[in-house]
Amino acid sequence: MEPGKELPSESIVEQALAELEAGRYEEMHRLMQEMHPAEIAHLLEGLPPSLRTDAWEQVPIELEGETIAFLHDEARNSILERMESEEIVAAAESMEAEDLAEVIEVLPEDISDSIMQSLDDDHRKRLEEVQSFEEDTAGRLMSTDVISVREQVSLSAVLRWLRWHAALPQHTDALMVIGDNREYRGKLDMSDLVTGDPESLVRDVMHTDSEVLTTDMPVTDVAKLFERRDLLSVAVIDEQGCLLGRITIDDVVDVIREEADRVVMNSAGLDQEEDLFAPVLPSAKRRGLWLGINLITVFLAAWVIGQFEEVLDKIVALAVLMPVVASMGGIAGSQTLTLTIRGLALDQIHHSNIRWLASKELFVGLLNGMVWALVVSLVAYLWFRDEGIAFIIGLAMALNLIAAGISGVMIPMLLDKMGIDPALSAAVILTTVTDIIGFLSFLGLASVFLL
Amino acid sequence: MEPGKELPSESIVEQALAELEAGRYEEMHRLMQEMHPAEIAHLLEGLPPSLRTDAWEQVPIELEGETIAFLHDEARNSILERMESEEIVAAAESMEAEDLAEVIEVLPEDISDSIMQSLDDDHRKRLEEVQSFEEDTAGRLMSTDVISVREQVSLSAVLRWLRWHAALPQHTDALMVIGDNREYRGKLDMSDLVTGDPESLVRDVMHTDSEVLTTDMPVTDVAKLFERRDLLSVAVIDEQGCLLGRITIDDVVDVIREEADRVVMNSAGLDQEEDLFAPVLPSAKRRGLWLGINLITVFLAAWVIGQFEEVLDKIVALAVLMPVVASMGGIAGSQTLTLTIRGLALDQIHHSNIRWLASKELFVGLLNGMVWALVVSLVAYLWFRDEGIAFIIGLAMALNLIAAGISGVMIPMLLDKMGIDPALSAAVILTTVTDIIGFLSFLGLASVFLL
Numbered sequence: 001m002e003p004g005k006e007l008p009s010e011s012i013v014e015q016a017l018a019e020l021e022a023g024r025y026e027e028m029h030r031l032m033q034e035m036h037p038a039e040i041a042h043l044l045e046g047l048p049p050s051l052r053t054d055a056w057e058q059v060p061i062e063l064e065g066e067t068i069a070f071l072h073d074e075a076r077n078s079i080l081e082r083m084e085s086e087e088i089v090a091a092a093e094s095m096e097a098e099d100l101a102e103v104i105e106v107l108p109e110d111i112s113d114s115i116m117q118s119l120d121d122d123h124r125k126r127l128e129e130v131q132s133f134e135e136d137t138a139g140r141l142m143s144t145d146v147i148s149v150r151e152q153v154s155l156s157a158v159l160r161w162l163r164w165h166a167a168l169p170q171h172t173d174a175l176m177v178i179g180d181n182r183e184y185r186g187k188l189d190m191s192d193l194v195t196g197d198p199e200s201l202v203r204d205v206m207h208t209d210s211e212v213l214t215t216d217m218p219v220t221d222v223a224k225l226f227e228r229r230d231l232l233s234v235a236v237i238d239e240q241g242c243l244l245g246r247i248t249i250d251d252v253v254d255v256i257r258e259e260a261d262r263v264v265m266n267s268a269g270l271d272q273e274e275d276l277f278a279p280v281l282p283s284a285k286r287r288g289l290w291l292g293i294n295l296i297t298v299f300l301a302a303w304v305i306g307q308f309e310e311v312l313d314k315i316v317a318l319a320v321l322m323p324v325v326a327s328m329g330g331i332a333g334s335q336t337l338t339l340t341i342r343g344l345a346l347d348q349i350h351h352s353n354i355r356w357l358a359s360k361e362l363f364v365g366l367l368n369g370m371v372w373a374l375v376v377s378l379v380a381y382l383w384f385r386d387e388g389i390a391f392i393i394g395l396a397m398a399l400n401l402i403a404a405g406i407s408g409v410m411i412p413m414l415l416d417k418m419g420i421d422p423a424l425s426a427a428v429i430l431t432t433v434t435d436i437i438g439f440l441s442f443l444g445l446a447s448v449f450l451l
Numbered sequence: 452m453e454p455g456k457e458l459p460s461e462s463i464v465e466q467a468l469a470e471l472e473a474g475r476y477e478e479m480h481r482l483m484q485e486m487h488p489a490e491i492a493h494l495l496e497g498l499p500p501s502l503r504t505d506a507w508e509q510v511p512i513e514l515e516g517e518t519i520a521f522l523h524d525e526a527r528n529s530i531l532e533r534m535e536s537e538e539i540v541a542a543a544e545s546m547e548a549e550d551l552a553e554v555i556e557v558l559p560e561d562i563s564d565s566i567m568q569s570l571d572d573d574h575r576k577r578l579e580e581v582q583s584f585e586e587d588t589a590g591r592l593m594s595t596d597v598i599s600v601r602e603q604v605s606l607s608a609v610l611r612w613l614r615w616h617a618a619l620p621q622h623t624d625a626l627m628v629i630g631d632n633r634e635y636r637g638k639l640d641m642s643d644l645v646t647g648d649p650e651s652l653v654r655d656v657m658h659t660d661s662e663v664l665t666t667d668m669p670v671t672d673v674a675k676l677f678e679r680r681d682l683l684s685v686a687v688i689d690e691q692g693c694l695l696g697r698i699t700i701d702d703v704v705d706v707i708r709e710e711a712d713r714v715v716m717n718s719a720g721l722d723q724e725e726d727l728f729a730p731v732l733p734s735a736k737r738r739g740l741w742l743g744i745n746l747i748t749v750f751l752a753a754w755v756i757g758q759f760e761e762v763l764d765k766i767v768a769l770a771v772l773m774p775v776v777a778s779m780g781g782i783a784g785s786q787t788l789t790l791t792i793r794g795l796a797l798d799q800i801h802h803s804n805i806r807w808l809a810s811k812e813l814f815v816g817l818l819n820g821m822v823w824a825l826v827v828s829l830v831a832y833l834w835f836r837d838e839g840i841a842f843i844i845g846l847a848m849a850l851n852l853i854a855a856g857i858s859g860v861m862i863p864m865l866l867d868k869m870g871i872d873p874a875l876s877a878a879v880i881l882t883t884v885t886d887i888i889g890f891l892s893f894l895g896l897a898s899v900f901l902l
Contacts, residue, residue, distance in 0.1 A: 013798075021803050038679040046799035048807040159645060168642035171683060173624055190641045191619035194610060227708065228489040230701040232622060232683065249700050250681040253707065257678065260711030261793070267718070268789035269782070276794045277804070280811055284818040287786050291779060291823055298778040299830065306771045306834075319763045319770035320756045323777070323886070327749040328742060331720070335738050338719035342712070343727045347464075348497035352472050353728070356499040360731055367735040372742055379750060383757075435774070 029058040041070035065091040069099035074275035097126040139215030142236040142245035145169040148176040156198035171248040173232040177206045182242040226252045266424040301435040308443035317384045326438030329400035336408025358409045365405030369398035396442035403437045480509040492521035516542040520550030524724035548577040590666030593687040593696035596620040599627045607649035622699040624683040628657045633693040677703045717875040752886040759894035768835045777889030780851035784881045787859025809860045816856030820849035847893035854888045
């Protein structure tokens, strides 16, 4: 083993980056030839626009197609924009149909037409097949590159046939067993194939109880199945039960990562495909929308405060303390919200436990409400030496923390029922609720008791 | 294929739940025997405490150990607390050393001692070996259940030997090739084994350039390597280059999921092991700490407001509008923060692009600051008919959005440099900064220009 090969792949990316920074493009090109297309994509995504263009020019031509497949939407578009149409068409030919289907959607029509024309018949047919499935379904994720065998042949015949076949598709942990009309019968694990008696028939060794997927299954459900059952590959069948292809764990890993990414990005109102190194103008525009939505909610809160101008005018301490109540509600609510959204994503929340959960969160809010109400009251008293304000801020705090707990459970539940993804919008709604209840309870109580 | 087998595993969990709710425990027990331990764990985690105890009693005794291994810390502890020590000791015997090492740490000493005594020598030795590696390293993740072959034998000899060996460890996509002193030489892919010429030697067919891991590699780096290179299994070697075991993709999938979970949970100040169905008291206690930390920061902001009592006392509109400036800064900052934390996690941020990134975010802040300053100014003017207030809120907003952009890049960068995980603490610090700058700029400018 050469020492260089021992290093984890991180270092080759770092090396390539160093060469790029030093302007040693040839060295970089040489390194890229040893890199996995996913690593080249990763390297490109970590570069500002100008360097990204320089780096792209060093990508070995035979890796261009695969590298494009591994890029996130935004970074991918920034590169496609800079490519000549002939270069795109050439790269398309080396891309797998599943990846090409994604890329072709964002290309101008004239380029996608040229790609369609340049593809050979098989490749084009396969592309159209992929395009016929909806996005984010098993049909889109599956590969048709699968080895299938008949159940009535012997293991030694299978082994002979495989030896003749010479190359297996990547990640072949099992062969699919089919009947005369391609109907799926079961799975022949490679380990059973090599350890089994060569004279036994596929039928006797195959697993008939292994999982199968249909083309319309959402990829998130596919990922859950793989995760829970520790699977490496699963057959995909059509409505008639015929084998269409298979999904392998490496594609599922990407789904899991993207799904996790989406949750985090959406919670900040960002698109998961957002490119850290996108130019200023598109970045500002995209994020501006989210700021606009929040501006409306915060003006709503300001309007609530505006209803209490009289009491604010008389007791300036209220203006000083009012953010405390609103902010603590937001924090407590977002904790419950995060747990609830996770519970929904993991299918852990159902009608049988939702009542238990809501009342639990109510009590957690009550308990923390009481504790922190006391602390806040005390601090407020020591600061302003006013029993009325101390009493009111404590009461408002307790009310807001209870409201926050219940909202944290109910808002994502309701959104989920309405078919809206809570990861994107629940946080804004929650903060609006806790802000409004925070200001309303604190200033409202003050109007009643202190005016 | 029976029709029942076709259903994705989700439904068996739902079925079991329905039986539990209907009190048909025997039916539930029967279903559990068909379930994967990960699915049983998932089912248990979705249950409130009382039902969870009932359900646990129905878990088939032979699956108890594996089910415990799949549970998250908190749910696991809630079940361990209710088990008799003999039951725990019995379950421990069926657990793999990697899982047992995790469980044993949370058990009372007398139980863990009994477990150690009850284990057979091999199992105990293996457990001590696992315990010698640090948590969250490749050493802890690896399995020693690996088939190794010598390089000078022929493929047909390997096949013969495998046939005699009869059962391969789960997820064996490759055999590891070792030298005379167990030193790692390379990897023999199962597909090359079955498709290669039986007379050729392992040496000629094996891959010598495949990745290897050392025991001290952090599991997050292991996960990145698997993801980028689409790997199924990788050998783990010791300092002398000798083969110790292997890590397989199914364990890596768990790492990826847990890592994603940690980021989401930490951003709300929650522990990733937090159990949605934990009882009220421990839940309230744990979340209370986070509320306490936030209380300090929000009182800091209140103190800043307190410095401007004079101007607030004179112009009550300032009290009404001040949350707008602070809140918009928080939103804009958290967008940049989320992108930066993701960039750090993906190793996309390094010294060469940090300046580019900070200035990009500054300009994004400037651009959005100008746009939303205008909008806010206009709304404020229409509301209060005061040019001074309209001008000041616009200026304060622009300043805060610029500060938010820069803080969103710099705070996680600094925390990362200091070795603190930004996922946990960056958001609190950021909101404190944007709150303080928001109040300070708005009320400060008002004091200067309007008093």
